[in-house]
Amino acid sequence: xxxxxxxxxxxxxxLTSLDSEIKKFGFEAIRIPAINANELNESNYPFVSREVxxxxxxxxxxxxxxxxxxxxxxxxxxxxxxVLKKFPISLTLMMGNLNFLQIGFLKTxxxxxxxxxYQNIWNFALGILLRLGTQFNVYQSILHRFLLQERKGVSLAxxxxxxxxxxxxxxxxxxxxxYCRQINNPIALSADALFIAISQMRTVKMGxxxxxxxxxxxxxxSIIQRFKSL
Numbered sequence: 001x002x003x004x005x006x007x008x009x010x011x012x013x014x015l016t017s018l019d020s021e022i023k024k025f026g027f028e029a030i031r032i033p034a035i036n037a038n039e040l041n042e043s044n045y046p047f048v049s050r051e052v053x054x055x056x057x058x059x060x061x062x063x064x065x066x067x068x069x070x071x072x073x074x075x076x077x078x079x080x081x082x083v084l085k086k087f088p089i090s091l092t093l094m095m096g097n098l099n100f101l102q103i104g105f106l107k108t109x110x111x112x113x114x115x116x117x118y119q120n121i122w123n124f125a126l127g128i129l130l131r132l133g134t135q136f137n138v139y140q141s142i143l144h145r146f147l148l149q150e151r152k153g154v155s156l157a158x159x160x161x162x163x164x165x166x167x168x169x170x171x172x173x174x175x176x177x178x179y180c181r182q183i184n185n186p187i188a189l190s191a192d193a194l195f196i197a198i199s200q201m202r203t204v205k206m207g208x209x210x211x212x213x214x215x216x217x218x219x220x221x222s223i224i225q226r227f228k229s230l
Contacts, residue, residue, distance in 0.1 A: 104169030104214030
């Protein structure tokens with residue numbers, strides 16, 4: 001697996017401080033030159049600002065590069081990522097049979113924190129119920145239910161179908177990369193909003209780690225205008 005670092009040409013300042021962070025993953029790093037919003041024609045993006053469009057297109061560029069690599073998995077990061085905690089197991093094992101795994105997410109409010117705790121407990125309870133039912137041949141009347149069936153092969157450390165704000169660190173397989181390449185055209189959602197929407201649809205198998213292992217540094221953002229002038 002390789003790590004694909006999305007970075008604007010004019011933000012070389014971020015790269016100089018990333019070497020130590022990249023080494024924590026132990027993967028070969030590939031720089032993805034990010035799309036510059038100033039080079040986009042705003043009339044081509046009627047639903048989002050140029051900055052949001054440029055960010056999403058940069059993620060697509062990273063996914064395209066990953067697809068061309070022929071690898072099974074790819075780790076996509078933005079250049080302001082910061083490893084917060086040591087991973088308990090290898091990222092490949094953590095991925096399991098998922099198509100998408102969010103290893104870094106944001107806690108945007110106290111309500112979001114409560115929601116994360118609730119989903120962590122709920123998903124863990126479902127995982128335990130599935131394992132007990134499988135091991136002791138009980139709960140057969142409910143084991144067929146979709147909420148339990150979709151958890152087969154998923155680690156208890158993963159919260160299924162609960163992607164959170166933040167697209168600064170996630171792992172994808174080739175199926176998800178090619179699927180994502182075909183949607184959100186014309187662009188109506190930011191990268192993380194798209195991932196959240198897909199996870200809620202349950203079209204593909206997506207999840208996040210129970211806690212965020214990768215945060216964002218406090219360097220100034222490159223997205224100045226997030227909102228679209230209508």
